[in-house]
Amino acid sequence: MKFARFFKLNHLLQSVAAVSIGGFFIAAGFVLGGEVRRFAAPTQNSAEFGGVERYLVHVSTDKPVYRTGERLYVRGVLLRAGGHTPMTTSLSETVSFEIKGPKGDTVASGASAIIDSVAGFFWDIPAGQAGGEYTVRISHPAADGRAERKFDIRAYRAPRLKSQIVFVRDGYGPGDMVAANLHVERAEGGIPAGAKVSVSARVDGEEIWKGTTTVDSSGNAGASFRLPAAIARGEGVIAMVIEDGGTVETATKTIPILLQTLDLGIYPEGGDLIAGLPNRVYVVGRTPAHKPADMAGVVVNAAGKEVATFHTEHEGRGRFSFVPAKGEAYSLRITQPAGIKTVFALPAVKAYGVVISSTSDITPRLKDVVVRVGATSDGSYLIVLSQRGKELALKPVSLRANQPTDFTLAVPKSLDGVIVVTVYDDRMSPMAERLIFRQPEHKLKVQVVPDRTDYVPGDKVTLRVKTIDDTGKPVSAMVGLTVTDSSVLEMIEKREQAPSLPVMVLLENEVQNLADAHVYLDETNPKAPLATDLLLGTQGWRRFATAGTGSLNGSVTDASNARVPGVTVRAMNIATGEVLTAVTNESGAYAFTNVKAGTYRMSASLPGFQTMTLGSQVAHDRSVRQDFRLAVATLNELMFAAAAPEGRRGQQQGQQGQQGQQGRFVPPPAAPAVVAGNRVRDLPLNG
Structure with missing residues (x-):
């Protein structure tokens, strides 16, 4: 079997710079495109790896909270899904946008021109607009799905003190010692050193502790207190009243109290627990209010013997490793916070299978990808790296039973972001899969310098x-600037603030529950690599990708962008061989509903056009748009199609269908390079 592939990758230089001027926050986000590079030598039709150029839209607002009568600014950046480079377009290209209200009703909509791969628009919020959470959505025919960002409309007074309360842990139980840290700055700049802070903690409506402290020269103050040994409802809040001269403001935050239960997700690294091999398992805890829950615990077997311990590191996420035994059952017990009696069962141990593990939290820039793979049986396997349904690297390997081995996969320097690593057996059935992250090839810095220090x-x-x-x-770049009152930004808890452009591009479209987004790409934060690995390890990728149903839809156009009706569109699930078929309507559109999640090989065919094939990934409860642009068939291809005897065609189709049931994709036979002159007259003619 040959695994040669051809693809193109572009690279993106991206970053964000920010400066504070007199209480205003100025952020600069930018995108810089790079050159096209080839990875594998054999040239194939680029349609196999995406066909029509696909884009992702990254949307942001100038601030998270608005009052009626204010103007909302929205910016959408369109970048190629493969390579993150800007789109090349004429001024006639537009995006559609709409703003949805708290009840799902559309309160504003329209279109905006795309200039330099960016579309921007504003909305003057009417004086009588209802308060609540709103959503702005941006869509484009060539974009994968639609991008959206949420914002609030409410009455507020911009605070003169910017404050954030952070708990040392994201979960406390009855009798635990709570530690909370306050950071405060003046909205116009400067630290209110020496300011008095009065602290009050209440649980279930009763004050359980109060005290005072002061702000130090770094803008920090702290408080600690013990929770009651008996807590009924678990409704806790801490209030810190800050007195800075004549300014008095209050910062409050809910105390993350965990009582009898929490929601716990358990994710074996490759998808399954495999007996006799080292397995790494990721966990994520959430409170009933869907907030992160910090915890510690032990893993025990059916006899109660401890086999592993763990504790969470970031956003309620943690990991542990152990070697499960064949036929054994395991469970997880929470030891901190106190009072959680629920025992959580680990997934069943499989006697046979494959494990995959990343050898580092992230793959550094310019470094090849290294993964550790182990199997319970000797045999030949295939390691595949893919991104958004496109195969990027393949490595056939041989494994010895119960001997995990490290393998290096060479990848282009420009490959970055989230990459899917899948291990297939010799029947091309996926056995294990996980997500990894590779740093961007280049770092780009933005410097924003005001002409004065005070205004x-x-x-x-x-x-x-x-x-x-x-x-x-110095390099050329497209820079977007946003000027915002920084005190308004601080009205939203930091972990819930919108991500920066690099995080949007490299992470947001690939994961769920992206919170505390400022941490992941912060190369000055030593915990960032681990936080990124924990984020990817708790996506439950194999189950997320192959369980449940989604939908596939799109349109078919010709080289002139005219819609083409009557095109047969097929989608084959590469894991099961199941084939779905649809025909485009008079508008050139097609749709598959209730599509089983997984990876699909798609094709679009119509006599007179070249058949186009590409890959697509369908995820649970998501709509995937996949468009086709068909090229007119060459004379040789038309002659070959007409000359093929009906019996031979049926035989070929039967072979393809049979192979498809085994999970293999068999491309159509290549057209002959030359058709003899005497055969031209013998070709059957239609019409």
């Missing part, structure tokens, strides 16, 4: 923006 209302501000690469060399 008063009404002053003109001049900013100097400079973009340099990781060597300090």
Whole structure:
């Protein structure tokens, strides 16, 4: 079997810079495209790896909270799904946008031109607009799905003190010692050092502790107290009243109290627990209010013997490793916080299978991907790296039973972001799969320098923006600027604030529950690599990708972008061989509903056009758009199609169907390079 593949990758230089000027927050996000590179030499039809160019839309608002009468600014950045490079387009290209209200009703909609791969628009919020949570959505015919961002409309007074309360842990039980840290700054800049902070903690409506502290020279203050040994409902809140001269403001936050239960997700790294091999398992805890729950615990077998311990590290996520025994059952017990009696069963142990493990939390830039693979049986296997349904690297390997081995897969320097690693057996059945993250090839820095250090209302501000690469060399870039009152940004808990553009591009479209987004790509934070690995390890990728149903839809156009009706569209599940068939309507559109989640090989065919094939990934409860652009068939292809005897065609189709049931994809036979002149006259003619 040959695994040669051809594909193109572009690279993206991206970053975010920010500067605070007199209480205003100025953020600069930018995108810089790079060159096209080839990875494998054999040239194939690029349609096999995506066909029509696909894009992702990354949307942001200028702030998270608005009052009626204010103007909402929205920016959408369109980047290629493969490579993250900007789109090349004429000014006639537009995106559609709509704003949904708290009840799901559309309160505003329209279209905006795409200029330099960016579309922007604003909405003047009517004076009588109802308060609540709103959603802005942006869509484009060539984009995978629609991008959206939430924002609030409510009455508020911009605080003069920017404050955030952070608990040392994300979960406490009865009798636990609670530690909370406050960070505060003046909205116009500066630290209110020496400011008095009065602290009050209440549980189930009763005050359980109060005290005072002061803000230090770094803007920090702390408080600690013990929760009652008996708690009925678990409704706790801490309030910190800050007195800075004549300014008095209060910061509050809910105490994350866990009582009898929590929601716990358990994810074996490769998808299953396999007996006799080292297995790594990821866990994520959530409170009944869907907030992260920090915890510690032990893993025991059926006899109660401890086989592993664990504790969470970030956003209620943690991991542990152990070697499960054949026929044994395991469970997880929470030891911290106290009071959780629920015992959580681990997935059943399989006697045979494959395990896969990442050898590092993230793959550093310019480094090849290294994974550790083990199997219970000797045999030949295939390791595949893919991204958004496109295969990027393949490595056939031989494994010895119960001997995990490290394998290196060479990848282009420009490959970055979330990558799917899948191990197939010799029948091309997926045996194990996980997500890994590779750092971008380049780092780009944005410097935003104001012309003065202090301003008063009404002053003109001049900013100097400079973009340099990781060597300090100036480079050209498209920069988007947002000017916002920084105190308004602090009204939203930091972990719930919208991600920066790099996080949007490299992570947001690939994961669920992306919170505390500022941590993951922060190379100055030593915990960032582990946090990223825990985020990817708790996605439950194999179950997420192959369980449940989603939908597939799209349209078919020709080279002139005209819609083509009557096109036969087929989608084959590469794991099961199941084939779905649809025909485009008069608008050139097709749709598959209730599609089993998984990876599909799709094709679009119509006499007179070249058949186009590509890959697509369907996830549970998601709609995937996949468009086709068909090229007119060449004379040789038309002659070959007409000359093929009906019996031979039926035989070929039967062979393809039989192979499809085994989970293999058999491409149509290649057209002959030359058709003899005497055969031309003998070809059957239609019409």
